[in-house]
Amino acid sequence: MAERKQGSRRKKQEEGDEPPAYTIQRRDRFYEVRDPAGELVCMTVYKCGAEEVIRRLSERSEEQEKGPDGEK
Numbered sequence: 001m002a003e004r005k006q007g008s009r010r011k012k013q014e015e016g017d018e019p020p021a022y023t024i025q026r027r028d029r030f031y032e033v034r035d036p037a038g039e040l041v042c043m044t045v046y047k048c049g050a051e052e053v054i055r056r057l058s059e060r061s062e063e064q065e066k067g068p069d070g071e072k
Contacts, residue, residue, distance in 0.1 A: 022054040 024047065025032045031050040033041040041057070044050045 022057060024050045024054070 021036060022041065023034050025034060027043070030043045030045060031047050032043050033050050033053050035041055042050075042053055044053065
């Protein structure tokens with residue numbers, strides 16, 4: 001498979017601004033969402049669906065980090 005151009009999100013990760021998080025990988029007609037360990041989370045037909053899954057998972061993990069009082 002030919003190497004694809006990497007977006008700005010990938011560039012930020014390479015610069016060390018943020019640790020690797022959920023990633024989107026293209027597989028034929030589908031998009032895979034993978035966690036930081038590389039485990040498959042889900043597959044979607046549309047890229048926007050994969051981005052929404054990541055947004056919701058990230059939002060949920062931030063809420064869990066804050067705790068019940070909303071503080072870290």
